[in-house]
Amino acid sequence: MINVSKIKKGIVLDHIEAGRAHVLYRALELEKVTDAVVLMQNIFSTSLGKKDIIKIETDYNIDFTVLGLIAPHTTVNFIEDGERVKKIRMELPEVVEGVLKCKNPRCITNSEREIAGHKFYLYDREKKEYKCEYCDTLTTYGE
Numbered sequence: 610m611i612n613v614s615k616i617k618k619g620i621v622l623d624h625i626e627a628g629r630a631h632v633l634y635r636a637l638e639l640e641k642v643t644d645a646v647v648l649m650q651n652i653f654s655t656s657l658g659k660k661d662i663i664k665i666e667t668d669y670n671i672d673f674t675v676l677g678l679i680a681p682h683t684t685v686n687f688i689e690d691g692e693r694v695k696k697i698r699m700e701l702p703e704v705v706e707g708v709l710k711c712k713n714p715r716c717i718t719n720s721e722r723e724i725a726g727h728k729f730y731l732y733d734r735e736k737k738e739y740k741c742e743y744c745d746t747l748t749t750y751g752e
């Protein structure tokens with residue numbers, strides 16, 4: 610068995626819901642990373658039963674908004690010199706800027722001019738629904 614459990618430097622996304630790693634891989638555009646990226650799925654987990662893990666062996670600038678939207682509760686481990694130097698637990702973001710698009714075709718944000726800093730506010734945590742700050746239309750992140 611190849612030992613992929615330890616990386617020297619980079620980011621490990623742990624506790625990803627089983628089967629979701631490939632969605633994250635695409636959404637975080639990990640195909641752009643030129644260093645090693647390891648995607649592991651259906652790994653045994655005491656807390657989750659099964660989980661997915663992604664290891665990125667470089668300092669990759671992750672879009673944490675996208676990560677939080679797709680995989681809240683993911684643990685992000687930052688590794689340097691083979692040691693974990695920082696750990697963050699993701700949550701569904703309360704406010705999302707620049708990632709979502711309003712579903713309402715008549716919304717001002719869908720007019721020709723782009724509205725800078727267009728925000729969406731978390732409305733329903735269970736359904737991952739966000740409310741447009743301009744027209745109150747509910748939207749979810751399209752994976």
Ligand SMILES: [Zn+2]
Binds near residue numbers: 712742
């Ligand atoms: Zn809107």
